[in-house]
Structure formats: C-alpha cells, structure tokens
Amino acid sequence: SQQGEEDPQALSIQEGENATMNCSYKTSINNLQWYRQNSGRGLVHLILIRSNEREKHSGRLRVTLDTSKKSSSLLITASRAADTASYFCATEATGNQFYFGTGTSLTVIP
C-alpha cells in the first residue's frame, strides 16, 4: 500500500496563526491532493498539485511537493476558527485510484 501519513496527528493553534501539516507517501505518484473533513461529514477537495509542480497556492492555502523526498506540506495562513477540521492528503498513482493518509486534526482556538 502506498497510503500516506500526515504529521502531526493533531495540531492546536490560536486564531490568526499559521498551520502547517505534512504528508509522506511511499511510491511514485501522478498528483497529490489535499482534502478537508468537518466532523461527521464528507470530504471537500482543497487543492491538487501535479507531480511536475513544486508549489501551488489557493487563497490562504499553500501546498508544496517534493517528489524526491516523497513528501508534501499544506500551509494555512492566518487561520480562522472555521478552519477547524481534519485534513487529509491523497495520492493518485494509476488512473483514478486514490490512497488517503491518516489525517491531521486541526483545532483553531478563537
């Protein structure tokens, strides 16, 4: 299995601070995606970074990808209480099959 692992498992920060979470995976990939999950809900796609890209931005989100280290990071800047959720990375290797990591639980304290 090439299931990824997120680090840290849990993160608690004050509103306004930045949150960084990391993802490591095991095999070659076509892309890596980050998803968000509020408690008891489905996942929502945040951002996709292709294997030939190194950095991508979307609003307050910044994602980096280092294929040589098989790792990615997600940075959420100027966090808000509404950012409280679990964040998962997912890798796609062969077409249309995704492997999800174990998730980082983020708590943003108002």
Place this chain on the structure above:
Amino acid sequence: DGGITQSPKYLFRKEGQNVTLSCEQNLNHDAMYWYRQDPGQGLRLIYYSQIVNDFQKGDIAEGYSVSREKKESFPLTVTSAQKNPTAFYLCASSIAGTNYEQYFGPGTRLTVT
C-alpha cells in the same frame, strides 16, 4: 443542484443481515468509489468503478459487494461476511482519467449490533 447523495445518513442493522447503502450522483462522472472510515482513521478504498458494468476491488473488498448498472448509481452491499461492518461509509465520484478531484457524498454511518 449537482452533487452526490448518500442515503440513509444513519443505518442500524442486526449482525448477520446484509445491508445496502445507496450512492447517487448527477455530476455525469464516469468514476465512482466507496471508502470506509473508522474513528480517527483515514479512508480505505473498498471498491471503485471507472465505467458502467465494470468495477475493481480496493484494499478491503472482502465482505462487500457492488454493482454499477447505471452511470449515476453505485450501491454498496455490506454482507454478513464482513466481520467488523460498523463504520462510516463514504461514496465519491470523479471524472475518469488522471489529475481530477473527487467529490464526496455526506456519508452513511452504519452500526451493526
């Protein structure tokens, strides 16, 4: 509204009974997926389908079955052979091919006693 729906939200069954979870999408996606999520865990792939009348096993297919008779629908049956069926089940869909995001339904929480 375009989207993906799952029903019911909560489902309770007695041990030894088969149960079918519904998943419907109107996004015109060819690919559909079923995942299982246990408390504090990531998602594990049960089955996926890239086209009507075809599907493949994921990492944890034992004790589950699926069908894909229509593009819009991908029901999952949890059989009595599944040893630990209590979990949160998530259905997703995407455009077939590489480098597309998945769209998730709201999930079904199955409790078997």
